[in-house]
Amino acid sequence: MHFNVQFNNIGSGKDGDLSFLSDLTNATQLQVLIISNNNFGGTLPMSISNLSTKLEVFAADTNQIYGSIPYGVGNLVSLERLHLGNNSFTGNIPSDMGKLSNLGALEIHMNKLSGNIPSSLRNLTKLYHLALLGNYLEGSIPSGLGECHGLQLLYLSDNLLNGTIPKQVFRLSSLSISLDLSNNLFTGSLPSEVGDFQSLSELYLSDNMLSGELPSSLGGCESLEVLHLQGNFFNGSIPLSMSSVRAIRDLDLSRNNFSGEIPHFLEGFRILNNLNLSFNQFWGVVPTGGVFKNASAISVVGNTNLCSPVANLKLPKCKSKQTKKRRLSRSLKLILPLVFGLTLLGIAMLFFSFFLCSSRNRRKEISSSTLGNTILQVSYATLLKATDGFSKANLIGAGSFGSVYKGVLDEDDKAQLVAVKVFNLLRHGASRSFIAECEALRNIRHRNLVKIITMCSSVDFHGNDFKALVYEFMDNGSLEEWLHPPTGTEELRDHVPKKLSLLQRLEIAIGVACALDYLHNYCETPIVHCDLKPSNVLLDNELTGHVSDFGLARFLSQVTSNLSAIQSQISSVGIRGTVGYAAPEYGMGSEVSRNGDVYSFGILLLEMFTGKRPTDNMFSDSLNLHNFVKMALPGRVTEIADTPLFQRGKNENPNQCSVRIQKVEVCLSSIFRVGIACSAESVGDRLKNINDVASELHFIRNTFLG
Structure with missing residues (x-):
């Protein structure tokens, strides 16, 4: 019937x-x-x-x-x-669906379902088609799906699924039509088991947070016609083994961190009609055969080190080796005499400097060996004068270990506006915080880090110990003041309403990410900040973000080897950070790591674009800022975003307003996905490298502006 x-x-x-x-x-x-x-x-x-x-x-x-x-x-x-x-x-998806042992096709796509994918689906051994895409499902893919040995199509895209993709899914050799896991929050690398997909036609893993190099086993996917890996954090070169994937017609590797030369074997893929390699780090000469003959079938924009002999790709023209040799020989003729002369001059100046220094009284330096000798001191009297006796009128902030005053420092007949951080040495840990901050700041230089000018380690006029750090003054205060300006009868600084546009916030976020990338990956000894929050991000007159307050900073070499007595003394302070921003694992006794800073940055990013503090009264029990944003994606971005981000422009007609709001919504959705991936509670589910975060935010900005 x-x-x-x-x-x-x-x-x-x-x-x-x-x-x-x-x-x-x-x-x-x-x-x-x-x-x-x-x-x-x-x-x-x-x-x-x-x-x-x-x-x-x-x-x-x-x-x-x-x-x-x-x-x-x-x-x-x-x-x-x-x-x-x-x-x-x-x-939720009812768990008793696992009783439907005869089920072959289960389609619950494009709904508003939430919760986890039931582990009971492992019992559906006759299942050949599973479509759960376009919901709000979260958590990880149950490894038990690997027991559905008849699956030919698996659609889980456009959800909030996270964690690593189970290897059991990649071992499903029955998957022959399509596997779509795109637009989720998956992390980790692509496992070698992907090579088991010998019969799979379409593989979509785009717009996740996957990283690492592509495994050579990918070459085993000989039936693959569509491969979409765009919008992840993959790096390394395209593996040579992919030369055997000759059935491919649509290959998209854009918006990753791939590097190396574009392999020439792609020229031999006869049915390849769409190749997108844009926004990576490829270098060298773009091939000219096969699909590369059709400029409309390929995209290589956003790879600044590529060149091409073909004009229609709009890339720099490649320079011949002969030209390079001639230029090199000509350059050598000019450079060698210059280098020789500069060397002699340098030696002479070195002797003169040595003589001059030995005959001059040395300026007093920090007595403690832990502070080194690179930061020169200034006297207590000088700072007293600079801040008008540390007057309340010049007080611009107060923190855990002291107060910050605005001052004018007269140095070599030049008046310089400065911020003087005076440590309250009666507070436990303040002295150690002073030492840690000096140690962290003395050898680092970056445009997005606050610049230390000088310091004072002396006694005041009553004979009490006095310690202070002097920084470059930031005209626009802290990010905290802009995200959460005073209301009611409280006065704004300089009576200027503080509103940040979406682009201004994004630029600040990129600056902070770049500062952390420098600290984590480019300092001689990697530094973990340990206390990233809006009040520790200062803004200059151009609203460029500068990370400040290194009082809880830790050196990774000292964390791992425990060689420094000072750092081990500080550890009890450092692991606490600030409630709401400190990584959950710190509260369970885990050692300081880069992952902790990534977590704090994720929370900061979510706060910047929702306008809500992680300690807001609305957050309690299982609801926190991370989950609040996560539950709203992808369909309710406008409901959770900070209201000023959608305000209508002065001369904007309704049509322009609609287009702008749609563009803002797409941008915010991408930003929130990054924030969620950074602030995952489990370290294993969290993005590992802040460098990947900075790259993704750069791409989001470029897309928004484009």
Whole structure:
């Protein structure tokens, strides 16, 4: 017995439309029930669990059905196909679906389902088609899906799934049509098991947070026609083994960190008609054969070190080796005499400097050997004068270990505006914080780090120990003041309303990410900041972000080897950081690491674009800033974003406003995905390298401006 009313316009889109399904529970011979592509609204009645046990097909897709999928659907033990896609179902996927042992096709895509993918789906051993895309599903893919050995199509894209992709999924050799995991929050590398997909036609892993090099086993996917890896953090070169993937027609590796030369074997892929290698770090000469003959079929923009003999690619023209040799020989003729002369001059200046220094009184330096000799001191009297006696009028901030004053420092007849951080040495840990900050700042230089000018380690006029650091003054205060300006009767600094545009916030975030990248990856000894938050990001007159306050900073070599007594003394302070921004693992006794800074940056990023502090009163129990944003993606970005980001421009008509809002929404969605990936509670699910974060934010900015 069949009941089929699909492709009509039945239903009002309201409650009660599906009440007739309860009457069908008396149809004990019912095998096919199809109500797809109508206008049915309301909820699915609980009575569907009492439909005929002989029912093989139930299709209610493409309607306006909402509410939860009734528990008890597992009673329909003969079901072979269940189609509920393109509705507005909410809640979790019922775990008793695992009882449907005869199910071959399960489609619940394009709904509003949340929660985890039930592990009970492992029991659906006859499943060949699983479509859960376009929901709000989270958590990891259950490894038990690897037991569904008949799966040919697996669609999990456009969800909030995270963690690493289980190797068991890549071992599903039955996957022959398509695997789509794109637009999620997956991390980790692409495992070598991907080579088991010898029969797979389409593989979509785009717009996740995957990293590492592509495994050579990828060459085993000989049937692959479509490979989309764009929008991840993959690096390294395209493996030579991919030369065997000759059936490919659509290859997209854009928006990653791939490098090396573009391999010439791509010229031999005869049916390749779409090749996107844009926004990577490829270098050298772009090949000219095969797909490269058709400029409209390829994209290589955003690779600054590429050149091409073909003009239509709009790349710099490649220089011949002969030209380079001539230029080199000519350059050598000019450079060698110059280098020789400069060397002699340098030696002479060195002797003169040595003589001059030995005859001059040395300036007093820091007595403690831990502070080195690169930061010269200034006297207590000088700072007293510079700050007008540390007057309240010049007080611009107060922190855990002291106060910050605005001052004017007269040095060599030049007046310089400065910020003087005076340490409260009565506070436990303040002296150690002073030493840590001196040690961290003395040898580092970056445009997004606050610049230390001088310091004072002396005694005041009452004989008390006095310690202070003098920084370059930042005209626009801290990011905290801009994100959360005073309200009510409180006055704004200089009476200037503090509002940051989306682009200004993004530029500040990029600057902070670049500063952390420098500290983590480019300092001789890697430095972990340990206390990243809006009040520790200072803004200059151009609103460029500068990371400040290194009082809790840790040197990684000292963390791992425990050679420094001072750093081990500081560790009890350093691991605390600030509530809401400190990584969860620090509270469980884990050692300081770069991962902790990545977490703090993720929280900072989410705060910058939602306007909500992680310590806001709305967050309690299981709801925190991370989950608040995560639950809103992808469809409710406008609801959680900071309101000023969507304010209408002065001379903007409704059409322009609509286009701008759509563009802002796309940009914010990308930013929030980065923030979520950085602030994952588990270290294993978190983005590993801040360099990848900086690259992705650069891309988001360029896309927004483009």
